[in-house]
Amino acid sequence: MKLISWNVNGIRAAVTHDFLTSFKTLNADIFCIQETKMQEGQLELDLPGYYQYWNYADRKGYSGTAIFTKIKPLSVKYGMGVDVHDHEGRLITLEYEGFYMITSYTPNSQTKLKRLDYRMTWDDDFRHYVNQLAETKPVIFCGDLNVAHEAIDIKNDKSNHHSAGFTDEEREKFTELLASGFTDTFRYFYPDKEGIYSWWSYRFHARDHNAGWRIDYFVASNSLQDKLQDAKIHNEIFGSDHCPVELDVDLK
Template sequence: MPPKRKQEKAEETPAKESKKVKTDEFSSDAKTSDGKKWNLKIVSWNVDGLRAWIKKDGMSIFEKEEPDVVCLQETKCSDDKLPEEIKNMKGYKSYFMSAKKDGYSGVALISKKEPLLVTYGLDDETHDDEGRCITAEYEDFYLVTAYVPNAGRKLVTLDKRMDWDPKFRKYLKELDAKKPVIMCGDLNVAHKEIDLAKPKGNKKNAGFTPEERAGFTDLLAEGFVDSFRHLYPDKTAQYTFWTYMANCRAKNVGW
C-alpha cells in the first residue's frame, strides 16, 4: 500500500538553547498600506544539511532574529537522526518531513505559534517519498514550505520537475480557495534574466530552462505574487545561491 498523506495536530515540546553568534541582518522598516508595522517574520533557508548547519551555528538565527516561523529545506536528515536541539526548541514547535532516502532532500517548519493543523506532502507518493513539502494551517492563512525538485546536471531529472510543477500549483490553488497562502522555500528556478548574473550562458542549465521558468510564470498567472519582485521590481544583483566554484560568492556571481 502506498503511504497515506500524514496529518497531525501540533504538540508542544521542551527545548535546549542554542549559541549566539553573528548572523545576517533581517530587520525591516516595512509597513502595511495603512501604516502599520509588520508583525510576522518568516525565515526560509536551504541549509544543505541540517546537522552541518547546526554545527556552523545556524540556530543562532532564532536568538538574533526571533522569527515567528523558520522554514528549512534540504535538511538531509532522517527522523531518527534529528538533533535534539532542533527537535525540542524552547518557545517553538518543530515539524519535519524527511525523504525515504537518508541524506537526501527533506524539509522542516519551526513555529512559535502552534498551527491548527500540520500536513505533510502533496498526497503524491513519488514526491512525498522525497520529503518535499510541509503545510501549516493558521487562523488566517496557510504557510507552505517546499523543496522543489532540481532538474539536475544535464537536466537528468527535468521530467520529475515537470511532473511536480502542475501538481504543486494545483495544491496551492486548492489551499488558496480556502484561505490566503504564503509559500516559501527553495524553488530551484530563476524566473527572469534579472534574477541571475549570467542569464545568456545558463538557458540550458537546471533552474533557468524555458520549461522551469514557464512553470513559475504559470504560478503567477494563478494570482500568486513574487514578493521580492513586487517590492523590488528592478533591483539587480540580489541573489540567494552561488556555486562553490570560481569564488562566485565573493564576486556576487549568483542566482
C-alpha cells in the first residue's frame, strides 16, 4: 500500500502548478494533504476512483486538510474532539479494519513564538488522542508536523535553534510522542541520511541551495514496524514550498 502526504500550501494554487499530474504520477492508495486554504465549494477536484474527505477551517483561506483514498473507510472523524483545536480544519481520521489513518497539520508556533504555548497544548492533546486510538488498533499519522526533530533534519541547526519548529520545547514533545509507542518511518529506514528535507523557505533561493527542513512525516505505531516497506521524500516534485513524502506499508 502506498501512502502519500503533501502540504500543498493552497490546493487551488497547487492545481495551477500541476498538482493533478503529480497526483496521478504518485498513484497513492491514500493521499493526504494539508494547508488546503479553501472553503467548501471553492474547488471541485475530479479524482476518479477516490473517495474525498475535507476538513475546512472556520477562517477563510487558512489551514485545512483533506484525504483522498481508494479504500472506503469504516468511519471518518474530523478534528480530535477538543473544541479549542477543532476550528482550524487540522485533522482527519479514517478508520479501517486494521488501522487508523490520520492527516494532521500541526499548528506553527509563529514568529517570536507567540503561539508556542498553544502549540504545547496541541502536542499534548494530539499525543493523548493518538494513544487512545492505538489502544484499539495501530495508528499511522502523517502531515506537516511543523517540527524538525533532530539536528540532522535541518540544514542550519545552530542559527535556527530558537526558531519556530526547532525549539527545544517542540522537539522534546516530538520525542515524547515517539516514546509513547510510535516510529518516525523515514528515520526507521534511513537513520543517518543527511541533506534530505521536505520544506524550503521561498526566501533566499533556499530550495536551490537545499537549505531545508524535514518537517513532513509518516509516523506509525511500533507494532507496524514489521509491515513497513520503505519511506521516501519526493524532493524532485515541485508545486509547493513542501514536497510529498511517502510510506510504503503492507497492510493487507
